[in-house]
Amino acid sequence: EDQVTQSPEALRLQEGESSSLNCSYTVSGLRGLFWYRQDPGKGPEFLFTLYSAGEEKEKERLKATLTKKESFLHITAPKPEDSATYLCAVQEGSNYQLIWGAGTKLIIKP
Amino acid sequence: DADVTQTPRNRITKTGKRIMLECSQTKGHDRMYWYRQDPGLGLRLIYYSFDVKDINKGEISDGYSVSRQAQAKFSLSLESAIPNQTALYFCATGGSSYEQYFGPGTRLTVT
Numbered sequence: 001e002d003q004v005t006q007s008p009e010a011l012r013l014q015e016g017e018s019s020s021l022n023c024s025y026t027v028s029g030l031r032g033l034f035w036y037r038q039d040p041g042k043g044p045e046f047l048f049t050l051y052s053a054g055e056e057k058e059k060e061r062l063k064a065t066l067t068k069k070e071s072f073l074h075i076t077a078p079k080p081e082d083s084a085t086y087l088c089a090v091q092e093g094s095n096y097q098l099i100w101g102a103g104t105k106l107i108i109k110p
Numbered sequence: 111d112a113d114v115t116q117t118p119r120n121r122i123t124k125t126g127k128r129i130m131l132e133c134s135q136t137k138g139h140d141r142m143y144w145y146r147q148d149p150g151l152g153l154r155l156i157y158y159s160f161d162v163k164d165i166n167k168g169e170i171s172d173g174y175s176v177s178r179q180a181q182a183k184f185s186l187s188l189e190s191a192i193p194n195q196t197a198l199y200f201c202a203t204g205g206s207s208y209e210q211y212f213g214p215g216t217r218l219t220v221t
Contacts, residue, residue, distance in 0.1 A: 043212030
């Protein structure tokens with residue numbers, strides 16, 4: 001069964017303390033892996049798409065990487081405004097439906 | 111102006127009532143989606159549409175119906191609302207590289 005698992009469920013960091021969020025997946029043919037940010041009560045905001053192992057994308061303090069079995073979202077020197085839930089989703093083959101992970105809630109304390 | 115809009119943003123209704131949630135987009139995308147989000151369960155797909163004449167069920171379509179009135183409009187209906195349909199509902203559109211863009215959501219409470 002195709003699955004997307006995100007870990008940890010929640011992560012509390014001090015401002016400036018770098019860390020990584022994990023998204024592991026089991027799909028037979030990865031077409032794309034997507035990262036989103038979601039603030040409470042709001043719609044998910046698209047961040048990155050990764051297509052193949054070894055690919056990296058960066059945006060401000062965030063960097064997403066991809067291997068054949070997982071993706072990492074690295075956050076460098078985070079600020080309180082980076083606090084949000086980060087969602088990962090994968091697309092398999094030509095299927096337009098995305099398989100979603102449950103998310104990691106990131107809390108950055110000042 | 112937002113690319114994907116949803117109305118209403120909040121709705122409280124009673125068990126058994128029929129309600130409609132509306133979604134409009136200005137992104138020019140053909141693909142549109144309806145999701146519900148519950149705490150701890152993540153996003154679950156209700157229905158999706160590739161164009162006005164192509165509508166498909168998602169993993170949790172029971173108790174819901176949809177209408178694609180135009181490329182830019184996709185509505186979700188609850189024919190007879192029940193309390194376990196209390197959730198946050200999102201509309202999304204599909205981009206050219208398969209990423210999806212979400213609306214602000216509708217918080218629905220069924221009492």
